[in-house]
Amino acid sequence: MGIVERREREKEALRARIVEAARDLLSEEGLDALSMRAIAERIEYSPATIYLYFRDKEELTSEVIREGFRRMHAVMMEELAALPETASGAEQYGATGRAYARFAVENTAFFRVMFELPSAARVNCPRRAQGPEETSFDRVVLSVEKGLQDGSIQGRNAQHIALIGWGLVHGLTSLYLSGHLVDDAPDQASFMRLVDEAIGKLGVGLRNGSTSPGN
Helix, strand or coil: CCHHHHHHHHHHHHHHHHHHHHHHHHHHHCHHHCCHHHHHHHHCCCHHHHHCCCCCHHHHHHHHHHHHHHHHHHHHHHHHHCCCCCCCHHHHHHHHHHHHHHHHHHCHHHHHHHHHCCCHHHHCCCCCCCCCCCCHHHHHHHHHHHHHHHCCCCCCCHHHHHHHHHHHHHHHHHHHHCCCCCCCCCCHHHHHHHHHHHHHHHHHHHHCCCCCCCC
């Protein structure tokens, strides 16, 4: 490995440490606690070093959120890759829901920042922004569109159907992470079974075309 390549890897590694430290601080103490000095203390570097990578707190926060969505998308692609090539659109749709829940319980700090931080919705990560990069929500919509084409999902509006599934899985996930499902889902395995059950019941409704008008 050459000197230039090693330095680039070291820079990327430090950048990742900064993002992860910011993620933890945001998740544990909220937006008001985030500062370049607080991040510097966590990673044992000077505040000036943080400014070499991020212009200000807002840019750093946005990067934490974007990194969370990138990781979620990677988990989603893993779940989809595990399906057989003959999987229907409905099966792919279910896999995206399982991926969402799995990501949340395995990356809770990221999940809390992505969806509980007041500024998170302005980052525009769940939906397609300008540019060619596919988002996790794009992938959910594509699975619904496939289901509409192969007949495994009934309806008209792929985006609305995708939103219904997102709301269902997000609601269960938020309840689980906040401790409200301790009796019905005391651990991750039982929670994932509950998610599978919910996705299955939603799938029955979608196959029967029993979603609300316009969906």
